[in-house]
Amino acid sequence: MPDYGHELLFGTFLTPTANDPERVVALAELTESAGLDLATFQDHPYNPDLLDTWTLLSWVAARTERLRVSANVLNLPLRPPAVLARAAASLDLLSGGRFELGLGAGAFWDAIEGMGGGRLSPADSVAALSEAIDILRGAWDTSTRGPLRLRGEHHPVPGMRRGPTPAHDIDIWLGAYKPRMLALTGSKADGWLPTLEYLKSPDRVTANRLLDEAATAAGRDPRQIRRLLNLFQIDFSATDGGFLRGTPEQWVDQLLPLVLDEGFSAFIVGRDDPRIISTFGHEVAPALREAVARERTKATAPTGPTRSTVTLTRRQPGTDHAALPTSLAAGAVQPGDPEYERVRHTYSRQGSPAIVLRPRDAAEVVDAVTYTRARDVPLSVRSGGHGISGRSTNDGGIVLDLSRMNRVEVLDRATRRIRLEPGARWGEVAQALAPAGLAMSSGDYGDVGVGGLATTGGIGYLARRFGLTIDHVVAAEIVLADGTLVRADAEHHPDLFWAIRGAGGNFGVVTALELEAYEVGNVVHAQLAVDATRAAELLHRWGRLAEDAPRELTSFLSLFPARRQNPPVARVTLVYAGDDIEAAERALTPFLEIGPILDQQAQLVPYPAIVAPSRNRHHGQGLDDVHSGLLRHITPEVAASVETMIRSGDVLIVQLRSVGGAVNDVHRDATAYPHRRQNFSLLAATVPDRRARLDKLWSDLYEHLDGMYLSFESDTDPQRLLDAFPEPTLGRLRRLKARYDPDNVFNRNFPIPPATGGTGSS
Missing domain, CATH: 3.30.43.10 (Uridine Diphospho-n-acetylenolpyruvylglucosamine Reductase, domain 2)
Structure with missing residues (x-):
């Protein structure tokens, strides 16, 4: 059999003994510290001498940081698949994508019956497992509209709501030995998870062939199926005691053919022995990885994800x-x-x-x-x-x-210098900086990536106190259109450094940013729901209060149209950047007078709590017909135009964000973001079939606007460039574009046309 090219995985198969629960957890922690990838646990719910496997999986995931966890394998007859789908997705979300699903058709039927499970014939148990896989996949697929329905003989689902979506594509690995189960693995599963000592009939070669044939018959590439292997009869010794009973070097020599000749790519040791776990992780795993990489290079074997x-x-x-x-x-x-x-x-x-x-x-x-x-x-x-x-x-x-480039580092706590890679999410950044007592203003949603926001602007909950995100960038590493990697800061490529703070997407791919964070611990976070029947009056009051508030207070207001019998509603978020409760109360209290309050809450929380990442799966679910503008003040005319939008029913949300304060302390020419006199950012969004009506309503408001915030505009008409980059900013950007990207390779993010007739630095 060929090498299927998967990245190697190494793990443990631990016994969840109930009489010493901390030991199995300690062995899982040792699995992680030894550099192994995966901890797995057997699942026998009918055995009172063992811990419940699902509870243990959750506990171990919480006690570790990077370790993947899985059952080896879950007992399907006692774990209904619809509930299992919810539980699996939840654990994957809570662990940050570290759960994999080892699944079995069932065994020990007397014990299963004793707990209320039904006894199934071998054929029926495989059929039930096949239905379960369909339910799991269907429940996790939130990109498909409508409820999940399955007319299963063993697991009928009349109408299940889909979701939640896991943090990553959970692998389903099946413990399979006989032809019927092998055929199911090949046609539907992501992995085959047998135990070496049980592979008797059919043998490994025959089993791999059956997997390949079943995959091909189902229209799949056989390389899509990972081959994993549990290893129980093992030991380390100074002398050769047989297969996997010698030195680490002998282990490598004996496992290498299983990878190269039979396609196994994951090895899981089934001994609750700290010495074996440590040696396997520190000596065998890295040496086998090197040996496989060396042989694959010689053979030019295909590696990585395979194509169906x-x-x-x-x-x-x-x-x-x-x-x-x-x-x-x-x-x-x-x-x-x-x-x-x-x-x-x-x-x-x-x-x-x-x-x-x-x-x-x-x-x-x-x-x-x-x-x-x-x-x-x-x-x-x-x-x-x-x-x-x-x-x-x-x-x-x-x-x-760039999602894999997501590291967050505190380079120097004394100077508050941090380094962020562009694929990190701002919620993750907040969580990573909090132990050092630092923070960085980062929009209002924790799933937003670093790279786009930190090169365009960055209006966040701390903006009026600390300014825009770009105002704290002190250096950037960027790959230019010609493939050159450069560092841009005040001394190196200062013209490029100016441009990427406001128009970065037009000049290359930022691979890292250095910023000066600021001291932030707890903040006061308040939310109001307000009856917006008299929206214009509400907006005018809110705008005046937002401008007059101390700099520590930043406020966002979202306005929604009337629905059914309910009036239009404004949802107001207020964040006071500090933990002085009395000062915060003085700043917040006037906002209770902006209109009829339907609901209110306020609390002192760590900053990461208000931008926690939700890690939602993307399937084009957001509003993508959006207009953006900036305002110096919310005048009666502006407020009246916004009220008309909301009353029309054609605009689904209008949001205003307060800026000013520290944002406007920066000179307009200091960065490529020149909007340093406005106090509010405004956006209005709708759905495609109402876009024409939004455009008409926006045109009535347009004369009152003073610029545009680039990140919130979906109309990339070249005429809007002067709204985003009024002269002389646009002219300078065009000249720099001609120098750094004359062929306009980076032309997707509000493309700036290169200047013609020569280049200059400014």
């Missing part, structure tokens, strides 16, 4: 997959791949790219830009996928997805 037969028939012209650099091949995702649905869309927009590249570092970004430059296809760069104007997906082109 569907993919092979859907290749797009112009992308030239065969020329894809090896550094990017393992992380690339194409139509037909299991992960494609997860990475093709953004929050606002749906897309069908020919390929999604997922670099892990700046060198791989260089490879990606170089590869793209040689092809005449659209290039979209994605940080978090929440950009409205950025359009970080496309149809038929290349998406450069």
Whole structure:
């Protein structure tokens, strides 16, 4: 059998003994500290001497940081699949994508019956498992509209609401030995999880062949199925005691053929022995990885995610997959791949790219830009996928997805210098900085990626106290259109450093940012729901109060139209950047007079609590017809226009964010964001079939606007460039564009046309 090319995984199979629960948890923690990838646990719910496996999985996930967890394998007859789908997705979300689902058809039927489970024949148990897989996949697929319905013989689902979506595509691994189960594994599962000592009939070679045949018959590439192997009869010794009973070097020599000749790529040791776990993690795993990498290089074996037969028939012209650099091949995702649905869309927009590249570092970004430059296809760069104007997906082109570049570092606590990679989410940044007592203003939603916001502006809950996010950027590493990686700061490429703070998406791919964070601990977070029947009066009062408030207070107001018998509603968020309760109360209290209060709450919380990442799966679910503008003041005329929008029913949300304060302390020419006299950012959004009506209403408001906040505008008409970059900013940007990106490679995020007739630095 061939090497199927998967990245190697190493783990443990631990006994969940109830009489010493802390021991099994300690062994799981040792699994992580030894550098292993995975801890698994047997599941026998009818055995009172064992801990409940699901409870243990949750506990271990909470006690570890990077370790994947799985049952080995879950007993399906006692765990209804509809409930299991919810539980699995929940644990995956809570653990940050560290759960995998090992699943079995059932055994020990007397004990199962004793707990109320039904006895099934071998054929029926396989059929029930097949139905369960369909339920699991269907429940996790929130991109499909409508309830999940399955007319199953064993697990009928009349009408189940889908969701939640897991944090990652959970693998389903089946423990399978006989032809019927092997056929199911090949046709539907992501992995085969047998125990070496039980592989008697059929043997490993025959079992692999049956898996391959079943996968091919189902229209799948056999390489999509990971082969895992539990190992029980093992030990380490100074002398050769037989298979996997010698030195670590002998283990490597004996496991290597299982990878290269039989396609196994995950090895799980089933001994509750700290010595074996530690040696396996520290000595065997890294040595086997090196040996496999060396042999794969010699053999030029295909590695990484494999392409299904569907993919092979859907290749797009112009992308030239065969020329894809090896550094990017393992992380690339194409139509037909299991992960494609997860990475093709953004929050606002749906897309069908020919390929999604997922670099892990700046060198791989260089490879990606170089590869793209040689092809005449659209290039979209994605940080978090929440950009409205950025359009970080496309149809038929290349998406450069930076989500794997997500490190957050405190470089120097004394100077508050931090380093962020563009794929980190702002909620994750807040959580990482909080132990150091630091924070960075970061919008209002924790799932937003660092790269887009920190190169465009960054209006967040701390803006009036500390300014925009770009105002704290002190250096950037950026890959230019010609594939050059440069550092831009006040001394190196200062003109580029000026440009990327406000128009960064037009000049390259930012691979890291250094910023000066600020001291923030707890903040006072208040929310009001207000009857907005008299919306114009409410907005005028709120605007006056927001301008007059101390700088520590930043406020956002979202206005929603009337629905059914309910009036229009305004939801007001107020954040006081400090933990002085009395001062916060004085600043917040006047806002209780802006209109009839329907609900109110306020609390002192750590800053990360108000921007916690939800890690939602993207399938183009957001409003993507949006207009954006900036205002000096909310005048009676502006308030009346906004009230007309909301009363029309054609505009689904109007949001205003207070700026001013520290934002306006920065000189308009200091960055490529020149809007330093306005006090409010305004957006209005609707759905596509009401876009024309929104455009008409917006045109009535337009004369009162003073500029545009780039990130919230979906109309990329070139005429809007002067709203975003009024002269002399636009002229300077065009001259710099001609120097750094004369071919306009980066043309998706409000494209700035390069100047003609020569270049200059400013």
